[in-house]
Amino acid sequence: MQFRTRAIHVGNEPCPQTGAVVPPIYLASTFVQHEAGVWREFDYSRSGNPTRSCFEETIAHLEGGYGAMAFGTGMAATSCVMAMLKSGDHVLAGSDIYGGTYRLLHKISNRAGIETTLADSTNLKAFAAAIKRNTKLVWIESPGNPQMSITDIAACAKIAHDAGALLGIDSTFATPVLTRPIELGADIVMHSATKYIGGHSDVMGGVLVANTEQLYKDLYFVANATGGIMSPFESYLCSRGLKTLELRVREQSKTAMLLAEWLESHPRVTKVRYPGLKSNPGHELASRQMDGGFGAMMSFDIDGDFNETKRVVGATKLFRLAVSLGAVESLIEQPASMSHASYDAADRAKHGITDGMIRLSVGLEAFEDLRDDLAQAIG
Incomplete structure (x- = not known):
């Protein structure tokens, strides 16, 4: 089966x-x-x-x-x-x-x-x-x-x-x-x-x-x-x-791919981390190791400091400012102050968890609505 x-x-x-x-x-x-x-x-x-x-x-x-x-x-x-x-x-x-x-x-x-x-x-x-x-x-x-x-x-x-x-x-x-x-x-x-x-x-x-x-x-x-x-x-x-796991994950992955491509072209975004992008260093391995999709999680950096990043993650209307992930509603967070705040500061810096990093969990909303929400928040 x-x-x-x-x-x-x-x-x-x-x-x-x-x-x-x-x-x-x-x-x-x-x-x-x-x-x-x-x-x-x-x-x-x-x-x-x-x-x-x-x-x-x-x-x-x-x-x-x-x-x-x-x-x-x-x-x-x-x-x-x-x-x-x-x-x-x-x-x-x-x-x-x-x-x-x-x-x-x-x-x-x-x-x-x-x-x-x-x-x-x-x-x-x-x-x-x-x-x-x-x-x-x-x-x-x-x-x-x-x-x-x-x-x-x-x-x-x-x-x-x-x-x-x-x-x-x-x-x-x-x-x-x-x-x-x-x-x-x-x-x-x-x-x-x-x-x-x-x-x-x-x-x-x-x-x-x-x-x-x-x-x-x-x-x-x-x-x-x-x-x-x-x-x-x-x-x-x-x-x-x-x-419903397969249906949700595959749909969320499709939307995540579209958002990653859009973010990669945004003038204020300096880096996008998503294995579905050909520019990602893990793309070729992910293509072999992952079955028909690249997941619905991604992170990206903006051209701002710690406080500007906090402003962006707090400015979305559809993306909810919350830790956790994987649900039908999309979530946004700042790893440096939220999901990875338990890291010692030196280890955050050592392992690339920057103050400008934003993590997204893409839900089941329409791509266009999520894109527009990020666009108004990033500015």
Whole structure:
């Protein structure tokens, strides 16, 4: 079956008792057992819940993984991966990553004696050179946040595996519609389900997909022990979101392409970062690695300082000034003061997060209306 068909039917079998087309939401926190010490499929909702399992089955199938587990947020999912590490381990992460992941690695994981190195994952020679003897996890994003860099996932998988490490990837921007990292050698795929999977700015969630049974069991042990699970209602919303995921992502990607081309010709725009543009250094790789589209996220720089950039992002009428992304409504933000404010100032400068950078999440509005909104805001 094709992707959109599987997104609708896998994990969404009609209720066997009533015939309901949409599986019911199971709010129960605990489940009656037939015999002491002999467990049924579900016993306690932290360990497993029928509604959550429906969502997990669907996303695992779409990603081509062995199994999935759903969390209350994307950061809870990422934290589960980091919690598998121990004191003395080393994480090699790409330099173009979400600010929350940067904060987790540099200001939380370091307290447990876990060392982190950031390196440019688009420079494979330099990235491989940053591997250490104690590297246990390589963590990348593609497209990256907020530079929209494109990383060769298959090459990074080889780098990680040659070092005896796992490759984990935050694939939130791409979604399984455009990129399926497990097919390219990744071990763990993470999505902030708050974004495209939910798709309507009304749900918080995260998900991990593991490529093997043993890795799934290892991650599940941590998830069950720490308890940052997704609730039944959010699981239902994410299952519903998956059913329209492909349609939304492909339409949003088309509009994003048009906006990127328009921005590239704007006299006040000094740089546009979007992998669909032929001028983008990652365009050729993205054309091979992404399936029929380049996503709906982009960033660009204007010819103004920090305060002028703040003025522009606050002047739009359709683009909402807000963090997050991936929903039906378009969002705009200034990474230096918002999504990546948790970066140390020196690291922001080092990794190209300029005061003049603006990040867009393109929604489902008409291109012409979004273009006109940006035009009046930029001036």
